[in-house]
Amino acid sequence: MxxxxxxxxxxxxxxxxxxxxxxxxxxxxxxxxxxxxxxxxxxxxxxxxxxxxxxxxxxxxxxxxxxxxxxxxxxxxxxxxxxxxxxxxxxxxxxxxxxxxxxxxxxxxxxxxxxxxxxxxxxxxxxxxxxxxxxxxxxxxxxxxxxxxxxxxxxxxxxxxxxxxxxxxxxxxxxxxxxxxxxxxxxxxxxxxxxxxxxxxxxxxxxxxxxxxxxxxxxxxxxxxxxxxxxxxxxxxxxxxxxxxxxxxxxxxxxxxxxxxxxxxxxxxxxxDGEGATKLIEVSLYHAKTEKDAKICAKSVISSNLVKSAFFGSDANWGRIMCSLGYSGGDFSPDKVDIFFKNAKGTIQLVKDGTGIPFSEEKAKEILDQDYVNIVIDLKDGEYEATAWGCDLSYDYVKINGSYRT
Amino acid sequence: MxxxxxxxxxxxxxxxxxxxxxxxxxxxxxxxxxxxxxxxxxxxxxxxxxxxxxxxxxxxxxxxxxxxxxxxxxxxxxxxxxxxxxxxxxxxxxxxxxxxxxxxxxxxxxxxxxxxxxxxxxxxxxxxxxxxxxxxxxxxxxxxxxxxxxxxxxxxxxxxxxxxxxxxxxxxxxxxxxxxxxxxxxxxxxxxxxxxxxxxxxxxxxxxxxxxxxxxxxxxxxxxxxxxxxxxxxxxxxxxxxxxxxxxxxxxxxxxxxxxxxxxxxxxxxxxDGEGATKLIEVSLYHAKTEKDAKICAKSVISSNLVKSAFFGSDANWGRIMCSLGYSGGDFSPDKVDIFFKNAKGTIQLVKDGTGIPFSEEKAKEILDQDYVNIVIDLKDGEYEATAWGCDLSYDYVKINGSYRT
Missing domain, CATH: 3.60.70.12 (L-amino peptidase D-ALA esterase/amidase)
Known part of the structure; x- marks a missing residue:
């Protein structure tokens, strides 16, 4: 092609x-x-x-x-x-x-x-x-x-x-x-x-x-x-x-x-090009039990206002990612989840087996400050995967949507 | 009591x-x-x-x-x-x-x-x-x-x-x-x-x-x-x-x-007291087909970022309310919906039978500028009702959630 x-x-x-x-x-x-x-x-x-x-x-x-x-x-x-x-x-x-x-x-x-x-x-x-x-x-x-x-x-x-x-x-x-x-x-x-x-x-x-x-x-x-x-x-x-x-x-x-x-x-x-967006976020979700679980989980993360707001502030807030996985309705084992942030600046792991692990805040900020960030989530619970795309939630989003336009 | x-x-x-x-x-x-x-x-x-x-x-x-x-x-x-x-x-x-x-x-x-x-x-x-x-x-x-x-x-x-x-x-x-x-x-x-x-x-x-x-x-x-x-x-x-x-x-x-x-x-x-909130929004939904439809519809409106942003800007954007009702998953007839805004400043009707009707922008702004607004939605499609509460989406919401806190 x-x-x-x-x-x-x-x-x-x-x-x-x-x-x-x-x-x-x-x-x-x-x-x-x-x-x-x-x-x-x-x-x-x-x-x-x-x-x-x-x-x-x-x-x-x-x-x-x-x-x-x-x-x-x-x-x-x-x-x-x-x-x-x-x-x-x-x-x-x-x-x-x-x-x-x-x-x-x-x-x-x-x-x-x-x-x-x-x-x-x-x-x-x-x-x-x-x-x-x-x-x-x-x-x-x-x-x-x-x-x-x-x-x-x-x-x-x-x-x-x-x-x-x-x-x-x-x-x-x-x-x-x-x-x-x-x-x-x-x-x-x-x-x-x-x-x-x-x-x-x-x-x-x-x-x-x-x-x-x-x-x-x-x-x-x-x-x-x-x-x-x-x-x-x-x-x-x-x-x-x-x-x-x-x-x-x-x-x-x-x-x-x-x-x-x-x-x-x-x-x-x-x-x-989301309204007010400053970065593209890609969620790559691996090893879900079913295709449906993979999609539901990936979309839940990318749709969370909390996750979006954290990315706007370059805040390595993995707790919000765990939380949005948890309420997604997708079936997975919370104590198996691994979470990574990844892009041209490198890769860091934030969560292992559902629990936070120490990571360099400096390295995390370097990755999160880019205009593209890949959130990699490994559920270690099956064979299915899904990818979802979104953007951060910024002041400008509220500005654009909070005023009357013709 | x-x-x-x-x-x-x-x-x-x-x-x-x-x-x-x-x-x-x-x-x-x-x-x-x-x-x-x-x-x-x-x-x-x-x-x-x-x-x-x-x-x-x-x-x-x-x-x-x-x-x-x-x-x-x-x-x-x-x-x-x-x-x-x-x-x-x-x-x-x-x-x-x-x-x-x-x-x-x-x-x-x-x-x-x-x-x-x-x-x-x-x-x-x-x-x-x-x-x-x-x-x-x-x-x-x-x-x-x-x-x-x-x-x-x-x-x-x-x-x-x-x-x-x-x-x-x-x-x-x-x-x-x-x-x-x-x-x-x-x-x-x-x-x-x-x-x-x-x-x-x-x-x-x-x-x-x-x-x-x-x-x-x-x-x-x-x-x-x-x-x-x-x-x-x-x-x-x-x-x-x-x-x-x-x-x-x-x-x-x-x-x-x-x-x-x-x-x-x-x-x-x-x-x-929502993060960054400047007003309390109450959705009163009447005449739904079932209790579940009533609740789903009311919650969908109060949860929409678009509706929340519009209220922050005191924008009488009823289209977003119709839209959030439509994707809620609740069952209703779009062409029967009536929508009103209401509080101590008065009442205005914005939608009749699913279609926008002329209203005073000035009056709407007066109502929407208050710190409490009641969105009244009449589905005219059954006997059930529900009430949901929420707040507007403001710059401060993003500010609070976009920065790292301990």
């Missing part, structure tokens, strides 16, 4: 994308994007588990029920179109219909995503002209402009493109995403759009996405604050021309491996 | 208590207390659900298994005796044995509680002399000194005493507690000790405590960070002299009602 540093969505054969400013955001930043596939693409999607679902999600669920393929995605930032009642649903349908009309597609071939403030009617007087403008600009668009147009409080655009070979044919997988570092308040949403020219069946694309999401986006810290608008959409247009992947063979494994890399890279970018 | 403003633990007939400084805390504050019952008292207790349990909890579980009655509780603050291995367990036993010897009691008649830093060996060289000194001072002790001695990062001592009449006999219930406003980091513990001269069977005291805990301490916001040391202990010495309460009759109801008041008062004090 090759990582293509300077490539983006529009380098995937058969795909076009553009991001523009249409007027939802008051500051003039880009706030609307359209991703277009020249051929109907096999589609798979994952939506928020929040029972309060924003209007676009309801539209997408309907469209994906009717149609196996999708040809375009229209996304706006600055307004979530959530808790907006019947009008909100009508507006979301209108967005998909307008995009479809501009691109000469059946309406159910267009998915819709929104992110931004909750409970405010979508400003359709700027959105509709915006969609028309964006569609006309598609041929000259860029993946970078699309990545920028889906940002809200993100401090940098998030994109990644990789290339693999299947049956001697180059297959590209390219994705863009937006945060939710810890969680995004009003702007509460994590979005990711992944496109590929791979030739893969609907069933296997769906399976690959589901498994991949559980090991990437679902393993980043969101404080339990699952948004009303979260979604991940993958489109595969098949244009790579290799034989259809319709069995769990080595080609599927190769594709899945690259998809995992793309999703984990985007997930880590989201974690690192 | 009468609230006795100036009374404390030592005003309950047959009980004595004292708090002293023995040297665990470096700042000279009180750090050790002993509560003593002249007669063996019927005991009930609730312990943390964290599977990482501090040594004192293991000792208490053992003692309560052996004995129905308890005659003393020894509590220290400044050190949690958690994650301290075999030595920690030995130290906890030593604390109970020393107290028992000083008071001429069998060792299993003494319970132990600790709160403070995790993973540091208990400084027994000051604790043992401290216990001896405290026991000798018991006759001259005060409930106020005991309430003070169990504090860690609490900003005020928490105590409440009430009086009810059962069979024309005065029955007193008096409790002390310490926080965990949101959660207490290193000092991660919520402790409460309730004593009464009521004459009640072990089975009914146990039932009353269990039910009462679920409606008080278990309904305050602790960010999911359930400590390794949490415990609530109730002792009833029977000295009020009324007939034994051993059926769920009107006397039980009267006692239970007063016990609920004591526990809810202490729980609210803990919530209000």
């Amino acid at each position: 090759k990582i293509l540093q300077d490539k983006s969505l529009t380098d995937v054969p058969g795909f076009q994308a553009v991001g523009i400013h249409c007027g939802i955001k008051k500051n003039g930043n880009k706030d609307l994007c359209v991703i277009y596939s020249q051929k109907p693409a096999v589609a798979a999607a994952a939506f928020t588990t929040n029972i309060v679902k924003a209007a676009p999600l309801l539209v997408n669920m309907k469209h994906l029920e009717i149609s196996d393929t999708i040809q375009a995605i229209v996304v706006n930032s600055g307004n979530a179109n959530a808790c907006t009642g019947a009008q909100g649903l009508e507006d979301a349908y209108k967005m998909s219909e307008t995009t479809a009309a501009c691109l000469n597609l059946p309406p159910n071939q267009v998915l819709v995503a929104s992110t931004g403030i909750i409970g405010v009617p979508m400003p359709m007087h700027v959105v509709i002209p915006g969609i028309k403008a964006a569609c006309s600009l598609i041929p000259d668009g860029s993946g970078a402009s699309a990545a920028e147009a889906i940002m809200t409080t993100d401090s940098f655009p998030k994109q990644i493109t990789v290339e693999i070979m299947i049956d001697d044919k180059p297959v590209f997988i390219s994705g863009i995403a937006k945060g939710s570092g810890m969680i995004h308040p009003n702007m509460a949403t994590m979005l990711a759009f992944i496109i590929t020219n791979a030739n893969i069946s609907k069933a296997l694309l769906t399976k690959a996405l589901k498994d991949s999401v559980s090991n990437s986006y679902n393993m980043i810290s969101v404080d339990g604050d699952t948004s009303t608008n979260d979604m991940v959409i993958t489109l595969a247009n098949g244009m790579a021309g290799h034989p259809l992947i319709d069995a769990m063979d080595k080609d599927y494994a190769k594709f899945k491996n690259a998809l995992d890399f793309v999703n984990q890279t985007l997930a880590k970018m989201i974690a690192k | 009468k609230i006795l403003q100036d009374k404390s633990l030592t005003d309950v007939p047959g009980f004595q208590a004292v708090g002293i400084h023995c040297g665990i805390k470096k700042n000279g504050n009180k750090d050790l207390c002993v509560i003593y019952s002249q007669k063996p008292a019927v005991a009930a207790a609730a312990f943390t659900t964290n599977i990482v349990k501090a040594a004192p909890l293991l000792v208490n579980m053992k003692h309560l298994e052996i004995s129905d009655t308890i005659q003393a509780i020894v509590v220290n603050s400044g050190n949690a005796n958690a994650c301290t291995g075999a030595q920690g367990l030995e130290d906890a036993y030593k604390m109970s044995e020393t107290t028992a010897a000083c008071l001429n009691l069998p060792p299993n008649q003494v319970l132990v509680a600790s709160t403070g830093i995790i993973g540091v060996p208990m400084p027994m060289h000051v604790v043992i002399p401290g216990i001896k000194a405290a026991c000798s001072l018991i006759p001259d002790g005060s409930g106020a000194s005991a309430a003070e001695a169990i504090m860690t990062t609490d900003s005020f001592p928490k105590q409440i005493t009430v009086e009810i009449m059962i069979d024309d006999k005065p029955v007193f219930i008096s409790g002390i507690a310490k926080g965990s406003g949101m959660i207490h980091p290193n000092m991660a513990t919520m402790l409460a000790f309730i004593i009464t001269n009521a004459n009640i069977s072990k089975a009914l005291l146990t039932k009353a405590l269990k039910d009462s805990v679920s409606n008080s301490y278990n309904m305050i916001s602790v960010d999911g960070d359930t400590s390794t040391n949490d415990m609530v202990i109730t002792l009833a010495n029977g000295m009020a002299g009324h007939p034994l309460i051993d059926a769920m009759d009107k006397d039980y109801a009267k006692f239970k009602n007063a016990l609920d008041f004591v526990n809810q008062t202490l729980a609210k004090m803990i919530a209000k």
